[in-house]
Amino acid sequence: MPPDVLESLNSGDTAWVLAASALVLLMTPGLAFFYGGMSRSKSVLNMMMMSFGTIALVSVIWVLYGYSLAFSGDVGNGLIGNLDKIGLKDTLLTASGTSPELAFVAFQLMFAIITPALISGAIADRVKFGAWMVFVGIWVTVVYLPVAHWVFYFGDTSKTGDGGWLADSVLALDFAGGTAVHINAGMAALALALVVGKRVGWPKEQMRPHNLPFVLLGAGLLWFGWFGFNAGSALAANGQAAVAFVNTQVATGAAALGWIIVEKLRHGKSTTLGLASGAVAGLVAITPACASVNPLGAIAIGLIAGALCAVAVGLKYRLGFDDSLDVVGVHAVGGITGALLIGLFATGTVTGILTPESDGVNGLLMGGGLEQLGRQAIGVVAVGAFSFVATWVIAKLLDVTMGLRVTPEDEVSGIDQAAHAETAYDLGPSTGGGTGALAAAVAAAKEKPADKPADRKVEA
Template sequence: MDTGATAWVLISASLVLLMTPGLALFYGGMVRAKSVLNMMMMSFGAMALIGVLWVLYGYSVAFGNDVGGGLLGNPTEFLGLRGLMEDTTSEAGGLPAMAFVGFQAVFAIITVALISGAIADRARFGTWMVFAGIWATLVYFPVAHWVFAFDSEDGSVTGGWIANGIEAVDFAGGTAVHINAGAAGLALALVLGKRRGFGREPMRPHNLPLVMLGAGLLWFGWFGFNAGSALAADNTASVVWVNTLVATSAAVLGWLLTERLRDGHATSLGAASGAVAGLVAITPACSSVSPLGAIAIGLVAGVLCALAVGLKYRFGYDDSLDVVGVHLVGGLWGTIAIGFLATADAPAGVAGLFHGGGVDLLWRQAVGALAVLAFSFVLTLVIGIVLQKTIGFRIDADDEVAGIDQTEHAETGYDLAALGGGRTGGPARPGTAPAQGAPTHGTEVSA
């Protein structure tokens, strides 16, 4: 057993787990004050539910021996993680199987949580939890098998078709995580429809410091997300770490420059959003490009995503917190950019078009990206429509106006009554502060 690699993977898994509370803060600050708790609960609910499902059967579906032509792992092979506690090594070599189980579990959690930003302010929490379980089972677990499950060297274990068939490069989840979640977010936004007042009323972020704190935690945790995917504390992890840093930095600059030229000012929301866009774009490419290539990917991602978040106004879909504009567009760019910018000098050892590799890698990247996009969008659309027609997905119009925190959770994020001159002396009962009384601050989410 390689204790150094084990320590690195367990620490990285902990960093990735921290990303989901970071996402809760990021999303929570971006919504109006009357929705902040619901937004954060959707992330925490995903942590609770997907953690259990991963242990029960999710890991087996994703990393069990293939039983469906590269589409599905054996769901009963590791049911309840049986047999894995005694296994001292995994196919990574020297890494305990349970360390790999834990590392991949947090990827599943945050992928589901990412979707919630597209349907902020208007989704029933109970239905969201049902959706999260169904979506993880039918979409994420199989797609993780496609992308992350590799054939063993001796041929005794077979994996997914993207990893082993077309051999597309996706080091840490540009397809399985970001394109997957972005396409699902678009489908759900179409199913649930627009928020009341979308395009007419200001829907500003209510707490920009929360947004920036969440973005900072995401950036911090993302080093575990990307560099941890090396599964060892080695040169690959080191190159990936640096590429992750510099691509994200370049994306922030690209987003802020776009805002400055377009709107006349650079915003804190733009800085936070640019960081996430850069992190998304470099995720699939971090092992296959040079630091200069990472700068190019990040810079383009910052500009491209800053422009893409406005597409919802042009096409009329209400992607509340820009899951489509950042994760779908950023994930597509980062995945396809490998076909242009990959260099054989990087740890992945593959060359793209600009480094003498021709178009061979480019078509592989495009096929992998578009396949995940289509699969996720269509299946999510079906799941969403079924849930909407049966148990109901969207909250009532009156509840939406009153505030989803109060109606779904009987709580409010800010007890403003305590700031007034009311009676004192008794303990406050949760949920009594008026949800709609909180002030809003900042700029339009997608100005």
Template sequence: MDQGNTAFILIAAAFVLLMTPGLAFFYGGLVKAKSVISMMMMSFGALGLIGVLWVLFGYAIAFPGAEGTVAPWAIDWSAIGLTSLLETPEDAAYPPMAFVCFQATFAILTVALVSGAIADRAKFGAWMLFAGVWATVVYFPVASWVFNFGLADDGSFEYGGWITKGLQDVFGVGAIDFAGGTAVHINAGAAALALALVLGKRVGFQKGVHVPHNPPFVLLGAGLLWFGWFGFNAGSELAADGTAALAFINTIAAPAAALLAWLLVEKIKDGKPTSVGAASGAVAGLVAITPACASVDPIWAIVLGFIAGAACALAIELKYKLGFDDSLDVVGIHLVGGLIGTLYLGFFANGTGLFMGGDASQLIVQAIAALAVLAYSFVLAFVIGLAIEKTIGFRVKNEDEIAGIDTVVHGEVGYTLSDAKV
């Protein structure tokens, strides 16, 4: 067992776990002051619920091993409760439980990401029910499609889900998603769009009405997300080597370029670059580089960052033109950014991209993977969300939304400015 790589994986897992509290700050700063507790609690609620479900059965669904080859849904019954993974095989590079820990943090964050689309108007209990069901029927199997693979000595997929091994069998190459462009960002973004449609628009929804109440929170959250993202991307190599180092530098380059591009778009379009724009641009670049971080050179990571930053800055305006209320721009940043990063590999992936010595096969499999995850997640999230809305109700009353839902849902306020009772 390589103790260095084991330490690397466990530290990376801790980095990624920090991303969920970071997301809570990022989202919390974007909502109004009387909804900040509600918003942050949806991230922390996901942390608690998905952490438990992952141990009970989530890992068993997401990583059925060779038994789940190409299957859209499989489960390793021996991994229920993780008891079978406590011992480390003599020839293992790291303890199986280290990988379990690392992947648990991905599941938690992906579910938490979805909550940004329904800020200011969702019941906490309904959200928790959605989170548990969606994770079980969407995230866990999609993670298996993307992350459940084993490699042969020549680097080809020896086994894996249909997005990796299955597409390789048909097209000669499997889809590239090093750290979760499809499984995390397209998946969460599609679910966010579905929930935004189910819950409908906030009261008084129009451009300029709902403004961030705490931009410093947004910047703090973006900083924590960026910090954690090094574990997210570099950690996905599962070894402290050159590939991890490449993923690390690309996780600096792409979001830095995206931050600049977003600010440039704001300056041209609105006349002023904003702090929220800087934070959002960095996150857009982080999203886009996630699937590509180990497959493009740093110069192409910068190009990807500029494209993603500018495109996402424009994409967040679509909700006003198309009439859906994605409160905190999960669709405009995570869905659009995830699609850009995933499809970009079809052109610029080292060795297989259309402009990097390959043919159209890589672009085709990237598009198939992206669209399949988008459609699967959107449809099931819409069905689950609609079922909850029609039964126990997903959305709070309009009067509670206007007043601010922190006191109604949680009996707390985000800011107490005096000792007087509120």
């Protein structure tokens, strides 16, 4: 590297960004377990394949042109980047802050991966895997890359109007992706679910999670990886990263409590699914705000988001759209909540932590006015509306041309067997030709009439 670039690099910051990148990647397998456990047993592999397939496809797209469109230059008005860094051209010998630019490339790649993966939960049990992969490729290109440019690209930080329009002109605060990731994915999930339609038998048929331990495992992996998602967005091992780390933890805990309290008040029981879902809702809500509020503000955001999302997930039954795994109720509602509450709870002691000569940004309840709340609202509406409309158009075109849904017969019998010729559990010939102990026991039981006293004695 050139001497001036080497002098700007910091080994500690570089190590933290690379470690945070690995943590964020872990979130997508964690999401696969979270969604997989919430799915029915006959479609769990397909659900998990959607996440892992997204990892593979988006990784290639990001190198070919994705990073360039999101983070190089600006074609005009802060809407999209250019192709100057296509194939990661000119990134090997450059720096991004105090780390090599390739470390930043890796970090932002993991955001680009998990965002479309989040959408998959809304269409569980009923979409062709090939159609899903085509959708991801188009959606990342048409929707995610422009929004990432709007929100995450700051251009020349010494002047305004040189970066993405939400970050650099509107000055909406989104530290780690409440709008670019969660509102974006949540509104896309709503549009895609509306185009694909309801599952066979929904809502009359009970479609409960088949493996709650998987759900808890996935939530735990998401919680762990989210420290890279939020604290890693500081792009340095500094005080801002420490604030984001602590806020992530306490907001998540508060949201989990908020969700199970609502469950207890409404249904008399607090569930493991509710606790896991509440934790994810808190992670979503604190994502945009983790470097804008103090820990008390983070607790408030978590409690509010946990309670609101617990109520919101039930609205799909009243409104009649089949969001299979509550992507809209958790990610859209949680992301909107966190982004808007910045306008109330932001404090200059945190927003100005890296620039002590500045007063920082204060929300309405922290001595500021309505200005920042207005900026946040612009970001929420712009990203939500663009994502919904663009996704609806993409989904309609794919549905007309190649078809999105599997056949009703394949959906009822199990999309795992129909789409992948596999099943998650070897329970006998009907689920993939297994010859396990359960299958043998069932076969033996069929050979002997159940009403013979001798049989009862042997069984006893």
